[in-house]
Structures are given as structure tokens and as C-alpha cells.
Amino acid sequence: MKQINDKVQSIIDFLRSGMNKIGKVNIENVVVNHTFHDAAVSPGDGVELIVGDKKTLTIEIYGSSTSRKINFYAKGDSDTLRPLIGINLSTFELGTSTTGNGELWQFDITGLKSVIMQLESVTAGYVTVKGKVVA
DSSP, X not given: OHHHHHHHHHHHHHHHHTBOSSSBOOGGGGEEEEEEEEEEOSOXXXXXXXXXXXXXXXXXXXXXXXXXXXXXXXXXXXXXXEEOOEEETTTOOEESEEOOSSEEEEEEOTTOSEEEEEEEEEESXXXXXXXXXXX
């Protein structure tokens, strides 16, 4: 039993210290919050996400608008804007845009340069699009 408790304690110590065999790891940077649009009331590209070494993006779309359209785009090394396909986590439908509200979407962003959530239209209210990216 002592060996199990020692092992559990070593795992807890590892997580608290952020140390691994290669060197220091900043545990807080494993998940990064990003706001694409914050209570937007007019169309626009919002704040571009620079992908870096991240692999998965999950976004939440919410707000008071009566209608909205959001297009999902990504850029590779050429900086060409291309549609990005995602999965709606409630319906499991694939899409490169949405007109929904109160939705969660997930995207594989491995190897991409950046991501844009383009707010094409918004009517009578605001739209917020926030995301979390993980390595």
C-alpha cells in the first residue's frame, strides 16, 4: 500500500511542479482559451487564432441574436483562407458554417497556421464565439 501511495504522491508532485524528463512544462499552457468574437453586433473576421503546436479546437457559440451565420476558416503556410470542417458536438453533423446558437463545435487543427471564425451576418442582438485549444 505504501508503494501505491508513494506513486500517487509522485504523480501529484509532477502535476504541481510541471516537471517531466525533458525539462519544465507549463501545465497551464496545455489548454489555451481564445475569444474569436465577444458580444459582436456586426459582421467581421474577429480575432484570428494562431495554431502553433495545438491540435484540437473546441468552440462555443452563444448570444442574444435572433439570427447569425458563422463560417469556419483556416490558413496553411500559403496564407490562403480555406473552409475548415468541424463537427457539431450535439448533432454530430459535419459543417464548414453554422447559423445555430448555443452550439459546441470541434475541429482538428493539426498542422494549420491559423483559424478564423468569420461572422458573416448577425441580426438583432450579439454573438460570442469562444474557444479552447489543446496540444
